Amino acid sequence: xxxxxxxxxxxxxxxxxxxxxxxxxxxxxxxxxxxxxxxxxxxxxxxxxxxxxxxxxxxxxxxxxxxxxxxxxxxxxxxxxxxxxxxxxxxxxxxxxxxxxxxxxxxxxxxxxxxxxxxxxxxxxxxxxxxxxxxxxxxxxxxxxxxxxxxxxxxxxxxxxxxxxxxxxxxxxxxxxxx
Numbered sequence: 147x148x149x150x151x152x153x154x155x156x157x158x159x160x161x162x163x164x165x166x167x168x169x170x171x172x173x174x175x176x177x178x179x180x181x182x183x184x185x186x187x188x189x190x191x192x193x194x195x196x197x198x199x200x201x202x203x204x205x206x207x208x209x210x211x212x213x214x215x216x217x218x219x220x221x222x223x224x225x226x227x228x229x230x231x232x233x234x235x236x237x238x239x240x241x242x243x244x245x246x247x248x249x250x251x252x253x254x255x256x257x258x259x260x261x262x263x264x265x266x267x268x269x270x271x272x273x274x275x276x277x278x279x280x281x282x283x284x285x286x287x288x289x290x291x292x293x294x295x296x297x298x299x300x301x302x303x304x305x306x307x308x309x310x311x312x313x314x315x316x317x318x319x320x321x322x323x324x325x
Contacts, residue, residue: 230304252278
């Protein structure tokens with residue numbers, strides 16, 4: 147399945163936009179996590195972790211899933227393919243891993259921080275609000291770099307597909323008009 151030029155361009159715009167939003171949101175989460183762990187004000191800690199929860203609950207997962215979906219659509223609908231080039235394959239697995247980590251680690255960590263702080267206690271563990279954003283941000287920056295540089299060449303499948311001879315195009319019958 148190959149995307150038409152307008153569909154490919156639209157998908158690329160969506161993918162780059164939601165990926166940039168995901169990266170920016172994660173940078174914002176990191177800033178809020180740093181604020182929560184370094185401030186001496188209980189009110190600022192609570193505001194920071196509550197804002198992190200708001201972002202994690204309403205923005206993070208939709209952006210993650212849209213990034214994953216648009217990336218798969220682009221890879222399957224363009225010459226890059228999902229498993230033809232190592233950089234695409236790496237981005238796919240990293241996106242899947244970071245989306246899973248968001249669901250299983252980052253959101254529960256933020257939720258436990260909010261619960262503890264809302265009950266009047268201190269921030270239970272700085273790792274709850276720092277570890278997820280640091281790891282995610284590192285992964286997103288790495289994925290951005292490999293998207294630009296496109297390193298490593300073809301996968302084994304990509305080399306096999308490239309080596310397979312393609313059938314010659316069938317000529318149009320005589321007298322047929324091209325449009």
